[in-house]
Amino acid sequence: MxxxxxxxxxxxxxxxxxxxxxxxxxxxxxxxxxxxxxxxxxxxxxxxxxxxxxxxxxxxxxxxxxxxxxxxxxxxxxxxxxxxxxxxxxxxxxxxxxxxxxxxxxxxxxxxxxxxxxxxxxxxxxxxxxxxxxxxxxxxxxxxxxxxxxxxxxxxxxxxxxxxxxxxxxxxxxxxxxxxxxPQKPRMDMGLTVHHETYEPDGLDADLDAYDKDLAAHYTGLGKPTTPDSWTNDIDQKFASPRRDALRQQLKDRGFDFR
Ligand SMILES: Cc1cc2nc3c(=O)[nH]c(=O)nc-3n(C[C@H](O)[C@H](O)[C@H](O)COP(=O)(O)O)c2cc1C
The missing domain is CATH 3.40.109.10 (NADH Oxidase)
Known part of the structure; x- marks a missing residue:
């Protein structure tokens, strides 16, 4: 003890x-x-x-x-x-x-x-x-x-x-x-990802603007191409169209039925 x-x-x-x-x-x-x-x-x-x-x-x-x-x-x-x-x-x-x-x-x-x-x-x-x-x-x-x-x-x-x-x-x-x-990739402000007791309303636009800037600075510092709206643009580029469209059928063929 x-x-x-x-x-x-x-x-x-x-x-x-x-x-x-x-x-x-x-x-x-x-x-x-x-x-x-x-x-x-x-x-x-x-x-x-x-x-x-x-x-x-x-x-x-x-x-x-x-x-x-x-x-x-x-x-x-x-x-x-x-x-x-x-x-x-x-x-x-x-x-x-x-x-x-x-x-x-x-x-x-x-x-x-x-x-x-x-x-x-x-x-x-x-x-x-x-x-x-x-x-x-x-x-x-x-x-x-x-x-x-x-x-x-x-x-x-x-x-x-x-x-x-x-x-x-x-x-x-x-x-x-x-x-x-x-160098570490910055994460979003915890105000966006942590809620207390119930899901709290947040200033999504302002907080994501801030994160876009942080991430753009990170990539620029590394000499990597990015845009001023780094995260939101990246997410849009990757997810605006359905990804890995064949996945449901392929997993079904493997014996997993994600119905
Ligand atoms: C489930 C999962 C799959 C991932 N797949 C890839 C991948 O295929 N190629 C890659 O370079 N990084 C991959 N990553 C790494 C992420 O890109 C990386 O974790 C994210 O950009 C954050 O960067 P950090 O881990 O350095 O903090 C993956 C991460 C996870 C959790």
Whole structure:
């Protein structure tokens, strides 16, 4: 049991190693040639599998990819992302309904009529494991980058990784020892993203104007092309038309029915 003064210190604390780690976090896209050992990947994943999991379903699998030809193929299907070909290790975080299906089959049922809920919980499960792995790796000094480009073509990713039916790759992660230290991308003001007790009205226009300016300054500082309305313009460019239109059918083909 903590003594009274220890309890007082604990209840007043507003920082910790984990909080500092998150404050300093940034996506890293260049890695050194130093090897990442199997023992390190095992340690990272073993820790990550302690992430909470909906109804203890543990509806995830991770494919650890080191093979150069596979990383090259993944690089192409994720939109020719160079870092995917160059990363020493690529982790494919998958939603995986196979073990659940097996449990149901043992009891005379199947998953042929699965729906949005099961698709969502398995995807959430895989995402929580992914972020936990990211933080566990970071605590060893390894830096990562999540890769949503795997959803450009889930069928091609399944072919490359030989994923069976009822498994799809939600996102991938490049992982290696950092060979760059990029500046952090600014986040929106917390006034926009945190509400107390109920969702509070906000000054959306003024706050987004401010964020557009911050982000434009960030990209300009890096010598990257942008516009004065950096974030709102970027979002409009990316999302005004439907993206990955084939995804619903492709995931259905993988055994996930997002009805
Ligand atoms: C689910 C997910 C998918 C992502 N996919 C990609 C990707 O395919 N390629 C890439 O370069 N970055 C990808 N990112 C990284 C984001 O672009 C990055 O996190 C965001 O721009 C904020 O920058 P920061 O992580 O440096 O703060 C992804 C991030 C997440 C969470």
């Amino acid at each position: 903590p003594k009274d003064n220890e309890t007082a210190n604990q209840t007043a604390r507003t920082t910790s190693e984990t909080i500092e780690t998150l404050h300093n976090r940034v996506s890293v896209r260049k890695y050194s040639d130093d090897p990442v050992s199997d023992a390190q990947i095992d340690a990272v994943l073993q820790a990550a599998f302690r992430a909470p999991t909906s109804s203890n379903i543990q509806a995830y699998s991770v494919v650890v990819v080191r093979d150069e030809a596979a990383r090259q193929a993944l690089s192409v299907t994720t939109g020719n992302q160079k870092h995917v070909a160059e990363t020493p290790v690529f982790l494919a975080f998958c939603a995986d309904l196979r073990r659940m299906e097996h449990a149901l089959q043992r009891h005379g049922h199947d998953m042929d009529d699965n729906s949005l809920e099961i698709g969502l919980v398995s995807t959430i499960d895989a995402s929580l494991v992914g972020m936990a792995a990211y933080l566990a790796a970071d605590s060893l000094g390894l830096k990562g980058l999540m890769i949503g480009g795997v959803r450009n073509d889930p069928i091609e990713v399944a072919r490359i990784l030989k994923l069976p039916k009822r498994v799809y790759c939600v996102f991938g992660m490049c992982l290696g020892w950092p060979a760059e230290a990029p």
